[in-house]
Amino acid sequence: MFKVIYTDNQYHLHRSQTALHLYCVICNSISKESKSNTNPKTSKTITMKHKKNILILGAGTAGTIMANQLVKEVDPHTWNITIADATNTHYYQPGFLFLPFGIYDEEDVKKPIRSFLPDEVKFIQDKASEIKSEEQQVLFESGKTIHYDVLIIATGSTIDSSEIEGMNGPEWRKSIFDFYTFEGAKALREKLATWEGGKLVVHITEMPIKCPVAPLEFSFLADDYFGKKGMRDKVDITYVTPLSGAFTKPRATQKLEYLLKEKNINIVSDFAIESVDNENKSIKDYSGKEVPFDLLVTVPTNKGSQVIEQSGLGDELNFVPTDKGTLQSKVSANIFVLGDATNIPTSKAGSVTHFQAEILFENVLRFIRKEELLPEFDGHANCFIETGKGKALLIDFNYDHEPVEGTFPIAGIGPLRLLKESRMNHWGKLAFRWVYWNMLLKARPIPFVKARMSLAGKNF
Amino acid sequence: MIMLKELVGNTIDVNEEGFMTDFTQWNTQIGEALATENEISMTPKHWEVITYIQTEYKNNVPLSIRKIGKSGVVDIKEFYTLFPNAPLKTATKIAGIPKPVSCI
Numbered sequence: 001m002f003k004v005i006y007t008d009n010q011y012h013l014h015r016s017q018t019a020l021h022l023y024c025v026i027c028n029s030i031s032k033e034s035k036s037n038t039n040p041k042t043s044k045t046i047t048m049k050h051k052k053n054i055l056i057l058g059a060g061t062a063g064t065i066m067a068n069q070l071v072k073e074v075d076p077h078t079w080n081i082t083i084a085d086a087t088n089t090h091y092y093q094p095g096f097l098f099l100p101f102g103i104y105d106e107e108d109v110k111k112p113i114r115s116f117l118p119d120e121v122k123f124i125q126d127k128a129s130e131i132k133s134e135e136q137q138v139l140f141e142s143g144k145t146i147h148y149d150v151l152i153i154a155t156g157s158t159i160d161s162s163e164i165e166g167m168n169g170p171e172w173r174k175s176i177f178d179f180y181t182f183e184g185a186k187a188l189r190e191k192l193a194t195w196e197g198g199k200l201v202v203h204i205t206e207m208p209i210k211c212p213v214a215p216l217e218f219s220f221l222a223d224d225y226f227g228k229k230g231m232r233d234k235v236d237i238t239y240v241t242p243l244s245g246a247f248t249k250p251r252a253t254q255k256l257e258y259l260l261k262e263k264n265i266n267i268v269s270d271f272a273i274e275s276v277d278n279e280n281k282s283i284k285d286y287s288g289k290e291v292p293f294d295l296l297v298t299v300p301t302n303k304g305s306q307v308i309e310q311s312g313l314g315d316e317l318n319f320v321p322t323d324k325g326t327l328q329s330k331v332s333a334n335i336f337v338l339g340d341a342t343n344i345p346t347s348k349a350g351s352v353t354h355f356q357a358e359i360l361f362e363n364v365l366r367f368i369r370k371e372e373l374l375p376e377f378d379g380h381a382n383c384f385i386e387t388g389k390g391k392a393l394l395i396d397f398n399y400d401h402e403p404v405e406g407t408f409p410i411a412g413i414g415p416l417r418l419l420k421e422s423r424m425n426h427w428g429k430l431a432f433r434w435v436y437w438n439m440l441l442k443a444r445p446i447p448f449v450k451a452r453m454s455l456a457g458k459n460f
Numbered sequence: 461m462i463m464l465k466e467l468v469g470n471t472i473d474v475n476e477e478g479f480m481t482d483f484t485q486w487n488t489q490i491g492e493a494l495a496t497e498n499e500i501s502m503t504p505k506h507w508e509v510i511t512y513i514q515t516e517y518k519n520n521v522p523l524s525i526r527k528i529g530k531s532g533v534v535d536i537k538e539f540y541t542l543f544p545n546a547p548l549k550t551a552t553k554i555a556g557i558p559k560p561v562s563c564i
Contacts, residue, residue, distance in 0.1 A: 206526065242525075244546060270546045272525060272536070286540035316527055345522070 051080045054364070055138060055148035057128050057307070059085035059113045061093070061441065062154035062339030062353045068443035069361040071118045074368070081120065082146065084138075086127035088113050091182055092436060094350060097214055097386070099185035100192055101225045108433070110182070116441045128155070131311040133332045150334050150364060153320055155305035157210050157340040157348060159184075163301035164205055166276035175281060176296045179218060180210065188297065192225070197234030198294030203283060204241050205273055208317075209302045210340055210348040213395075215239070216246060216256060217386040218297060223263045224388030238266040240283065240291055245269055249402035252395055255419055259387055302348070304341050319343035324399070325375025327360045334367070336360055346379035346399060354440055355380045358451040380453040382408075384429035392425035394418050398453040404460055409448035411457025418458065468493045472556075479552070479559050483517070486556030494554045502554075506542055508533055513555045523548065523560040 054070060056063045067083050074081065095109035117123055126140040131151070138146050159180045161168040167176065177191060178184035202219045209215075219239050226232045239246070239260060246256040246267060260267055274286045282292040304318030313331050314320055321330040322342040329335040338360050339353040346352055359377040366373055379399030386392050394416050395403035407414040416428050439446055462481050465474045468489050473481045478497075480486060491510060495502045512533045516523055525548050529536035543550040548560055 207524075244549065270549075272540070274537075286536055287544055316524075316530055343522070 051078060052149040053147060054079055054081045054150045054152065055146055056081070056083040056152045056154055057085075057131075057138065058154035058156055058305075058339075058341070059083050059090065059117070059123065060154065060156050060339070061350050062156070062341070062357065063152070064090065064113070064116050064441045065354060065357040065443050066152055066154060066338055066361065067117055067121045068441065069357060070364065071120050072443070073361075073365060076120060079368075080122065082122045082124060083117065084124040084126055084128060084140070084146070085113060086125070088125050090116060090441075092433060094211070094436070095433065096179055096182065096185040097217055097221070099182075100179055100188040100218075101221050102189060102193075103221075106182075106186065111437065116437075128305075128307045129310060131307060131313060131335075133311070133313070133335060136334070148334075150336070150367065152336050152338055152360075152364070153308070153329065153341050154338045155307060155341045157302045157304055157319070159300040160303050161298075161300040163303075164273055164276060166278055167205075167298065167300060169276065169278040171276075171278045171281070171296075175294065176276065176278075176298065178298060178300060180214075180299060180302075191295070195295060197226070197231055198236070199292055200235055200237045200295045200297065201283065201291055201293035202237065202239050203271075203273070203291075203296060203298040204243075205299060205301050206242055208348060209299050211383070212347055212349075213247070213383050213385045215241075215297075215299050216260075219265050220259065220263060220388040221386055222297075223265060236266070237264070238268060238291060238293075240268045240271045242272050243269060249397065251405075252403045252419060255393070256385075259421075263388070302340075308341070315343050317343075323375070324379070325377050326363050326373040327356055327377055328363065328367075328373055336364060336367075344377075344379070347381040347383070349381055349383055350436070350440070351382040352380065354446075355382075355451040357443070376452065378452050380451060382449070384425060384432065386426065386429060387421050390423055390426050391421040392429050393421055394425045394428065396453060396458070401453065401455070401458075401460070404458050406458035408457065409454075411454065413457075477559065480556040481558070483514075483556050491554050491556065494556070498550050498553060500543060500550065500554065503542075505534070505538075509539065509542060509551055510555045513551055514557065517555070517557040523552065 056066055063083055067081060070081055089110050090113045092109040095104045098104040099109065114123055126142050126144060128138050129141050130139040136148055138148065159178055173187050177188040179188050200222060202215050204215050219237055222237055226235045245253040246260060247253045268291055271285045271289060274284050276283050281294065282290050283296065284290050304314050304320065308314040308318040308320055320337045320341055320343060322337040322344050323330065324344040327336055327338060329337050338356055340348040356377055363373045382396045384392050384394055394408060396408055396418055397403040403419055405420060406418040408416045408418050415424050417425060435446060461476055462473050465472050470490055472485045472490060475481055492502055512531055513523060525536060528534065528539055534542065539547045552560055
């Protein structure tokens with residue numbers, strides 16, 4: 001059965017399909033029923049050529065880049081591109097780290113989603129409630145149903161503080177905070193402004209988390225912040241992690257642990273939290289370890305979107321099983337996954353999404369052309385690590401190579417230094433906000449920065 | 461870097477952290493010896509966990525503490541009781557499989 005929906009001077013045909021026939025020419029079979037369903041305004045154009053739909057779920061970093069890339073290449077006479085998101089605000093998530101310390105203002109980190117999308121892309125503000133992969137449909141909370149021929153899941157990851165007993169108890173947003181949400185980062189800014197000191201515990205609940213270096217950066221920036229306020233001696237900073245060290249990769253761990261020591265930040269590793277004791281203000285782990293706090297800044301469990309869970313498409317954390325090279329989902333051939341929503345073994349970070357987008361874009365085009373997909377994604381991640389006092393580190397790594405020292409992006413020249421603190425790296429991080437809003441989201445090439453990691457200029 | 465290690469009359473390949481790099485070299489005797497090295501005295505419940513971990517590994521399922529807690533074999537609390545401190549690390553080492561990459 002056909003259902004004709006009139007949108008933006010175009011008719012979109014929606015049809016239940018049980019199998020993937022991406023190239024099937026549905027227009028050949030346009031029923032009389034749909035032709036008779038005329039609208040006086042456009043009845044002349046109803047010799048309609050049926051268009052196929054690329055639907056992108058999520059208009060964050062991943063979805064926005066993808067929409068901008070696809071619009072440049074796919075044939076607008078054959079394809080509609082639609083992107084849906086529950087909100088109409090795009091947040092610059094790396095900025096949440098700076099918000100609590102007053103380095104950035106609210107206005108620095110939020111802009112309207114629509115202003116980063118090309119006019120040809122249809123934006124729907126609606127929350128997806130279920131993906132029906134067999135029927136190639138997505139249901140939305142408003143009751144709307146959208147049929148797709150290609151679906152790109154870019155629904156990201158969010159924190160869930162209810163996963164740990166007591167975490168969102170009476171002390172939540174009183175002495176227990178997160179900085180992974182806009183609201184959390186803002187609330188923490190108010191708290192830090194008047195806090196008189198004590199035990200600050202910076203904590204990671206479990207891996208994986210979005211931007212795995214962010215809690216370390218938070219610790220470094222806190223050291224700097226309280227130092228500048230002349231109250232560093234009143235603040236005892238402890239970094240608590242479920243990992244066996246400051247980071248997962250050996251050479252970066254060595255470097256980062258040295259920095260923690262230099263900044264007088266304690267580290268408690270292999271800490272698998274069981275519960276938060278609101279009354280006595282402490283976190284407890286399964287082995288009986290206990291860390292007391294006056295102020296707990298935690299990164300709660302990160303999970304994929306609810307729609308993934310409701311659709312039964314995810315793993316135990318609602319991340320979508322995805323081929324780590326091609327970025328095609330393991331659910332269905334016409335479903336691709338981009339950014340934090342995947343379960344692939346690389347960092348959940350904007351840079352990773354940016355590199356993935358180049359590979360995925362190519363693979364979506366190949367899929368449309370019925371060509372073989374290329375397993376080109378190498379797990380490339382590139383992250384600035386703010387270390388405080390106007391300096392930063394930069395790390396560049398992939399599935400096979402851990403972060404090492406060297407130069408970036410131009411081998412032997414830089415100007416950025418890998419795995420070494422420098423002022424230039426810090427300026428690079430600050431400049432990145434401009435790059436993000438003006439180049440990255442709009443899928444404009446960033447000079448010298450390639451999707452696949454380069455081995456040149458690195459000291460392995 | 462891969463090194464050779466002599467254990468209960470067998471030669472096994474291990475990395476610098478002591479994780480076996482070739483699962484085909486593993487047998488229960490080796491598992492027992494690796495457990496002793498890690499101060500674990502194996503019981504049938506320990507073996508049940510090790511078998512579960514090895515099965516998941518063979519099926520290419522990424523392992524995490526959360527996953528094991530939901531396995532139906534043990535809950536997280538029991539997992540910590542059986543393999544104290546860093547249970548996933550210790551259990552995977554005894555099971556002869558690589559250290560899980562849940563940490564990126």
